[in-house]
Every structure is written in structure tokens, then in C-alpha cells.
Amino acid sequence: MRAWKWLREHAVNIYAALAIVYLLIPIAVIIWFSFNDPTGKFNFTWVGFTLDHWQSAFSLPDLNDALRTSLGLAALATLVSTALGTMIALALVRYQFFGRRTSNFLIVIPMATPEVVMGASLLSMFLIYGITPGFQTLLIAHIMFCISFVVVTVRSRLIGFDRSLEEAAQDLGATPLVTFWKVTLPLIMPAIVAASLLAFALSIDDFVVSNFNSGTTVTFPLFIFGAAQRGIPVEVYVIATLLFMATIVAMVFTVWQQRRATRLAAMRPEQEATEAFAGTPAFPPAPGAAGG
Amino acid sequence: MTDVRRRLVPYFLLGPGIIWLILFFAVPMYFMARLSLESGTLETGFQFDWSWSNYSDSLSLYGSQLVKSFIYAGAATLIALVISYPLAYAIAFRAGRWKNALLLIVVAPFFTTYLIRTIAWETILSDQSPALDVLRALGLVSNDGRLLATAGAVIAGLTYNFLPFMVLPIYASLERIDTALIEAAKDLYASSRAAFLRVTLPLSAPGVVAGTLLTFIPAAGDYVNAFFLGSTNNKMIGNTIQSLYLSQRDYPAAAALSFVLMALIMIAVVIYIRFAGSEALMGEEAKRA
Numbered sequence: 001m002r003a004w005k006w007l008r009e010h011a012v013n014i015y016a017a018l019a020i021v022y023l024l025i026p027i028a029v030i031i032w033f034s035f036n037d038p039t040g041k042f043n044f045t046w047v048g049f050t051l052d053h054w055q056s057a058f059s060l061p062d063l064n065d066a067l068r069t070s071l072g073l074a075a076l077a078t079l080v081s082t083a084l085g086t087m088i089a090l091a092l093v094r095y096q097f098f099g100r101r102t103s104n105f106l107i108v109i110p111m112a113t114p115e116v117v118m119g120a121s122l123l124s125m126f127l128i129y130g131i132t133p134g135f136q137t138l139l140i141a142h143i144m145f146c147i148s149f150v151v152v153t154v155r156s157r158l159i160g161f162d163r164s165l166e167e168a169a170q171d172l173g174a175t176p177l178v179t180f181w182k183v184t185l186p187l188i189m190p191a192i193v194a195a196s197l198l199a200f201a202l203s204i205d206d207f208v209v210s211n212f213n214s215g216t217t218v219t220f221p222l223f224i225f226g227a228a229q230r231g232i233p234v235e236v237y238v239i240a241t242l243l244f245m246a247t248i249v250a251m252v253f254t255v256w257q258q259r260r261a262t263r264l265a266a267m268r269p270e271q272e273a274t275e276a277f278a279g280t281p282a283f284p285p286a287p288g289a290a291g292g
Numbered sequence: 293m294t295d296v297r298r299r300l301v302p303y304f305l306l307g308p309g310i311i312w313l314i315l316f317f318a319v320p321m322y323f324m325a326r327l328s329l330e331s332g333t334l335e336t337g338f339q340f341d342w343s344w345s346n347y348s349d350s351l352s353l354y355g356s357q358l359v360k361s362f363i364y365a366g367a368a369t370l371i372a373l374v375i376s377y378p379l380a381y382a383i384a385f386r387a388g389r390w391k392n393a394l395l396l397i398v399v400a401p402f403f404t405t406y407l408i409r410t411i412a413w414e415t416i417l418s419d420q421s422p423a424l425d426v427l428r429a430l431g432l433v434s435n436d437g438r439l440l441a442t443a444g445a446v447i448a449g450l451t452y453n454f455l456p457f458m459v460l461p462i463y464a465s466l467e468r469i470d471t472a473l474i475e476a477a478k479d480l481y482a483s484s485r486a487a488f489l490r491v492t493l494p495l496s497a498p499g500v501v502a503g504t505l506l507t508f509i510p511a512a513g514d515y516v517n518a519f520f521l522g523s524t525n526n527k528m529i530g531n532t533i534q535s536l537y538l539s540q541r542d543y544p545a546a547a548a549l550s551f552v553l554m555a556l557i558m559i560a561v562v563i564y565i566r567f568a569g570s571e572a573l574m575g576e577e578a579k580r581a
Contacts, residue, residue, distance in 0.1 A: 012378050012381055012382050012386065013382055013386055015378045015379070015382070016378055016379045016381075016382030016383065016386075019375050019376075019378070019379040020379070020394070020397060020398065022375070022452075023397070023398060023401050023452075023455065024397070024401060025416065026401065026404075026409050026412035026413055026416065026452070027400075027401045027404060027409075027412075029412040029415055029416060030404060030408055030409075030412050033412075033415065043415075044414070044415050044418050044420065045418075045420045084308050084309035084312060085309060087305040087306070087308065087309060088305065088306055088309040088310065090305050091301075091302040091303075091305035091306040092306075094302075095301065095302035095305075097299070097302040097303065097306075099306075103306060103310055106310060106313050106314070106317070106318070107313070109317075110313065110317050111506075112505070112509055112557075112561070113509075113554065114509060114510060114512060114513020114514075114530070114553060114554065114557065115510065115513060115514075116513045116514075116515065116530045116533050116534060116550065116553070117324075117513060117533075117550045117551075117553060117554050118317070120324060120533060120537055120546060120547065120550045121317075121320035121321050121323065121324040121547075121550065122316065122320045123537065124320060124323045124324040124327045124543065124547060125316075125319060125320040125323040125324075127543070128323050128326075128327070140316050141316065143312060143316075144312060144313065144316040144317055147309050147312065147313060148313075151309075201403055204405075205403075205405055205406050207406055207407055207516060208514075208515070208516070208530075211534070211538070212534075212537065212538070220405065221405055221406065221407050224405065224407045224408065224411070225407060228407075228411065228520070232411065236408070237408070240404050240405055240408040243403070243404065243405065244400070244403060244404045247400065247403035247404075248396075248400055248403075251396055251399070251400065251403075252396070255392050255396065
């Protein structure tokens with residue numbers, strides 16, 4: 001009876017633990033098979049342990065080129081989409097203006113469109129204009145599908161934003177631009193960092209849209225797809241493992257940074273309390289539409 | 293002067309990004325719509341002549357694949373929900389200070405390349421895999437039975453690959469629940485089960501609705517899982533669109549099929565939102581925006 005009760009109380013936790021194991025199995029397989037020494041071309045059965053492929057991780061010129069293309073593409077797409085997306089988020093949260101609903105719609109709809117349709121429609125346009133697909137068309141496509149995700153991420157942070165800090169800066173004589181650089185931007189930085197990481201991950205991982213609009217350019221996922229038929233070199237598993245570890249480090253870093261930001265923010269209520277005690281008149285709540 | 297300038301500020305902020313989306317999302321849709329009504333072949337060239345037959349032809353040729361895609365995506369969405377809800381619940385309410393770490397572990401697998409993840413499943417489900425031996429020994433799979441190249445494998449792949457889109461929205465909505473409400477229900481003599489069914493579950497509905505949509509939409513259009521994990525009988529509509537576009541180069545048919553897929557997804561989404569209540573999906577967002 002007691003065991004039954006324990007089981008009932010912990011059922012959710014046990015279930016969650018099993019779900020996490022399920023989530024991690026493929027990752028374990030990838031890491032495990034990066035040490036494999038396959039006999040044939042296909043890395044599907046475990047043969048024996050070797051470090052050879054870790055040592056030769058960057059010895060395949062085609063794979064290196066694909067990786068370099070992917071990294072460059074992701075960096076550029078992240079830079080542009082984070083800038084454009086953050087600006088849109090600021091406009092949507094801070095201002096009332098004509099065309100707001102349409103803009104909102106235009107931002108949500110790409111996230112609700114299947115990637116095949118997005119890739120196919122872009123290719124249709126490039127074909128009609130006679131543009132040869134290549135790195136530029138890939139960059140255009142990646143920026144396009146990253147923007148919406150950046151907007152959504154940054155907007156969620158801006159909605160809970162305490163405007164009194166900006167007002168304080170302006171009361172102290174800061175121009176709107178200075179206020180933005182010195183107050184607003186540092187405060188929403190964690191969201192911008194998170195958004196840019198998301199954009200980078202989306203871009204470096206994209207296969208479907210890229211498959212349509214790459215021409216002869218080969219990105220990392222396209223290299224894997226091309227190699228799948230002939231047998232994927234073990235080095236791909238090594239690089240996948242390295243990429244996985246790099247993202248873990250990046251994510252731990254952002255979580256740590258966000259914690260620091262919340263800790264800093266947590267220091268504010270005390271200040272407000274002392275202000276109130278000193279009899280400083282509280283600012284009237286800013287109307288949502290008031291622009292900086 | 294300053295008033296005019298102030299009124300223009302949002303357009304300056306919005307402008308570049310929105311123009312980008314119009315030029316490279318909306319305009320391409322127009323071109324694809326045009327292409328879907330053209331006739332001809334790659335050799336003779338395509339002419340625009342309102343050939344609606346592209347739509348009827350593609351529906352009659354690939355109708356069963358469309359149905360299959362929606363069944364696979366629906367099954368994957370349902371399984372993902374069954375896996376994700378308790379997981380999100382445990383992280384939100386039972387994890388304590390391990391919350392962030394667990395969330396990280398849940399999301400981390402999805403930062404390995406999508407294709408590699410799918411290929412890892414191909415390895416796990418392959419005919420030489422130890423997993424298959426175990427299932428055969430248990431009698432769950434017949435001795436000549438396979439896991440790879442079945443509908444089950446495709447659904448399993450779809451479920452796995454889109455799982456974070458289910459877990460994260462559900463987690464976000466559970467996280468936001470004021471636990472005082474649940475305690476209040478219990479103080480008023482609600483059993484744990486009643487408190488869950490009448491307080492927690494309804495309050496987490498927006499997350500469930502958002503999660504199912506975010507899983508279903510990409511799953512319905514996916515072709516990577518069917519490519520690696522399915523047989524020729526398990527082809528989804530995405531596979532057809534891809535091969536019509538990139539190998540057969542029958543652009544009008546592919547464009548028509550893309551629109552049919554999008555239209556069907558839109559219809560499904562609208563019906564689903566009607567059924568679930570738009571408040572459930574947009575509630576918080578709509579009120580704030």
C-alpha cells in the first residue's frame with residue numbers, strides 16, 4: 001500500500017524523467033556514434049571505438065566549406081534579423097499607429113506557414129525574375145524566416161518593461177536617443193541576446209527552405225542530406241556533437257546572464273520604498289502611446 | 293514639426309523589417325499563386341492562362357497523400373501532447389530550483405542539427421538496432437517485422453522533432469498560473485484531481501492550443517522524416533511538393549499543391565480555434581496588444 005501511494009505521488013515525476021530520457025536518447029546515439037569505426041560507408045551499426053574521426057574532424061574539404069558557409073550565413077542572418085526584428089518589436093509595443101494590426105498579421109503568418117510552402121514560393125519568385133539561387137538568396141530567405149521569431153522574443157520582454165527608468169533618465173535631461181542607448185537597450189539586452197541565439201540556431205539548422213533556394217551553394221544541413229545517400233562520414237557526427245556542446249555553453253551563459261539581470265532588477269523595490277518614504281511624488285503612470 | 297516626426301517614428305522602426313517580409317514573404321506568395329494557374333512544361337515554357345485544372349489535377353492525384361500527411365501530423369501532435377503535458381507540469385510545479393536546468397535539458401537536443409537528429413532515429417529504428425531485438429524478444433514485433441520504413445517510424449520522428457514546440461508553450465502557460473488559485477481550490481475541499489481539472493487545466497489551455505498548432509503546422513508540411521524514416525508508401529505531401537519542384541520541375545502543379553496544403557492547414561486551424569476559443573490562443577496577447 002505504501003509503495004502504491006509513493007508511486008501515485010511521484011507518477012508525474014517518473015513520467016517526466018522517462019520523457020527526458022526519451023529526449024536524450026538520440027543525442028546519446030549521435031555522441032556515441034561519433035566514436036564509431038564503421039567498416040562500410042554507413043555509420044549505422046556499432047563496430048568499435050576510435051578517436052580517429054575526432055582527430056580528423058576538419059579534414060574533409062567539402063564538409064569544411066559547408067560549415068563555413070553555414071556559419072557565415074547564420075552570422076549575417078542573425079545580425080540583420082535581430083536588428084530588424086528588435087525595431088519592429090519596439091514599434092509594436094511602444095506606439096499606436098495606423099497599420100498595426102496588418103503588421104502583427106504579417107509577423108505571425110510566416111510562423112504559421114509550412115516551410116515547404118515558404119521555400120517553394122520564394123523559389124517561384126526567384127525563377128520568375130530569373131535570379132540564380134545562391135548564397136544571396138539563402139541569406140534573404142533566412143533573414144525572412146528569422147524576423148518573426150526575433151519580434152516575438154523581444155516583444156515579450158518589452159511588454160513587462162518598467163518605463164519609469166526611462167522617464168527618470170529623461171527627467172535628468174537625457175535626449176530620447178541617449179535614453180535609448182543608455183537605459184532601454186541595456187535593459188532589453190537579455191531578450192535581444194536570446195532572440196539572436198534563436199535566430200542563429202534557426203538559420204544554422206534550416207534545411208527545407210535552404211533546399212529550395214540554395215542553387216549550388218552547400219550549407220551544413222544540405223551537405224548532410226547530400227551525403228545521406230552515399231553514407232554520412234563519421235566526422236559529421238563529431239561536428240554535430242561539437243555544435244551541440246557549443247549551444248549548451250551559449251545557453252548556460254544566457255541563463256546565467258538573465259539571472260544576473262533579474263537579481264539587479266530585484267534591487268529596485270527597495271529604492272522605490274525609500275523614494276516613497278522621502279515623500280517624492282510618484283510619477284503618473286505613463287500612457288501606453290507616449291513615445292520616447 | 294516635432295509632432296509629425298514623432299508620428300513617423302513607428303514607421304521608421306517598422307519599415308525595414310516589414311518591407312523585408314512583404315518583399316520576401318508576401319510577394320513570393322503572389323508569384324506562387326500566379327504560377328499555380330499557369331500551364332505548359334519546362335521545355336515549352338509556362339503561360340498564365342487561369343488553368344484551375346492544376347488544382348483539380350493535384351487534388352485527384354495526391355489527395356490520398358494529403359490525407360495521409362494530416363493523419364500523420366495529427367497523430368504526432370496527439371502523442372507529443374501526451375508526452376509534453378506531464379513533462380511541462382513536472383518542470384513547472386515539481387522541479388523547484390532545478391527548473392531552469394531541466395528546461396535547458398529539454399530544449400538542448402533540438403539544437404543539434406535537425407537532419408542529424410532524424411538520422412539518429414534512423415539508426416535507433418534500423419534493422420540491426422538493439423532496440424528492435426528487444427522488441428522482438430518481447431514479442432511486440434514479429435521476427436520479420438521492421439520499425440524503419442513504417443508509418444509508425446514517420447510518426448515517431450515527427451513527434452520527436454517538433455516536441456519543443458509543444459513543451460515550451462504548455463510550460464509557459466503553466467508557469468504563469470498563480471499557485472494561490474490551486475491552494476484556494478484545495479482549501480475549498482477540492483480533491484487534487486478536481487483542482488487540476490477545474491483550475492490548472494483550464495488555465496493552461498492557451499499553452500495547449502498554441503502547442504498543438506505549433507506542432508501540427510510544421511509536421512503537416514514536413515518531408516524530412518518521411519524521407520529518412522518512411523518507405524515509398526509513407527510519402528507525405530511535402531515530399532511530393534519537393535520532388536515536383538526540384539526534380540520533376542512541374543512548377544505549376546507544385547505551386548497548386550502548396551496552396552492546397554496551406555489552405556487546408558488554414559481551414560484546420562480556423563476550425564480548431566473556433567472549437568478551442570480564440571481567447572484560449574490569443575487571450576493574453578490580445579489583451580495586452
